[in-house]
Amino acid sequence: MLRAxxxxxxxxxxxxxxxxxxEYCPEISVVGSARSIIEAxxxxxxxxxxxxxxxxxxxxxxxxxxxxxxxxxNFDIIFITAYNQYAVKAFKYSAVDYILKPIDIDEFVxxxxxxxxxxxxxxxxxxxxSALFDNLKELIPQKLVIPQEKSFxxxxxxxxxxxxxxxxxxxxxxxxxxxxxxSTCSEHIYDILSEKGFLNICADCFxxxxxxxxxxxxxxxxxxxxxxxxxxxxxxxKDDFIDKLTKFSA
Numbered sequence: 001m002l003r004a005x006x007x008x009x010x011x012x013x014x015x016x017x018x019x020x021x022x023e024y025c026p027e028i029s030v031v032g033s034a035r036s037i038i039e040a041x042x043x044x045x046x047x048x049x050x051x052x053x054x055x056x057x058x059x060x061x062x063x064x065x066x067x068x069x070x071x072x073x074n075f076d077i078i079f080i081t082a083y084n085q086y087a088v089k090a091f092k093y094s095a096v097d098y099i100l101k102p103i104d105i106d107e108f109v110x111x112x113x114x115x116x117x118x119x120x121x122x123x124x125x126x127x128x129x130s131a132l133f134d135n136l137k138e139l140i141p142q143k144l145v146i147p148q149e150k151s152f153x154x155x156x157x158x159x160x161x162x163x164x165x166x167x168x169x170x171x172x173x174x175x176x177x178x179x180x181x182x183s184t185c186s187e188h189i190y191d192i193l194s195e196k197g198f199l200n201i202c203a204d205c206f207x208x209x210x211x212x213x214x215x216x217x218x219x220x221x222x223x224x225x226x227x228x229x230x231x232x233x234x235x236x237x238k239d240d241f242i243d244k245l246t247k248f249s250a
């Protein structure tokens with residue numbers, strides 16, 4: 001049984017969360033609720049919860065202010081947010097669970113299930129929240145969080161040359177030639193790569209358009225990257241690739 005705290009300044013929102021947890025999440029026991037940042041800090045220190053449902057927009061400070069005041073996080077967080085699309089992207093890139101207001105029951109149950117799965121695997125989650133803070137400072141998030149065996153690793157997408165993405169395995173080839181792999185990457189990985197200027201040019205391979213130095217026109221065409229690696233154009237014609245590269249660079 002996970003011990004949970006609800007943090008939201010709206011009493012109706014707290015009651016709604018309590019009802020949802022009681023109805024759909026028998027693994028969760030609510031041990032308290034708070035309607036301000038100061039109240040939440042005191043409650044967390046007293047109850048040492050496993051999980052905190054945290055509203056972002058709070059009076060006299062945000063949910064992020066609460067987390068910065070508690071640097072040694074030993075609980076999981078599901079954010080409750082009505083934030084705009086760029087902030088939602090930051091959550092997605094950082095592999096942090098969030099629920100949009102008004103709350104969708106299926107999304108709520110899914111988020112709780114993911115937290116329970118992570119806690120049962122004893123995976124460290126601190127890297128996700130660190131990356132979230134960094135990504136929220138950017139209009140378009142730059143850091144992607146991927147799971148490792150017992151932790152999460154942060155990848156700076158501006159330093160990725162290309163990505164090999166298969167159904168059960170994703171490998172990032174970095175500027176320095178290093179490889180970073182994961183077997184259970186974000187369910188949004190294909191969308192994220194497209195958003196960040198990666199183009200699917202051959203089987204399971206996404207190239208970072210900002211790393212393309214030259215387009216070679218011989219045969220079906222290929223591209224030369226900054227590190228000298230040459231990748232064949234298999235899923236896109238030379239002309240279409242040049243067109244997309246031009247639009248990306250504009």
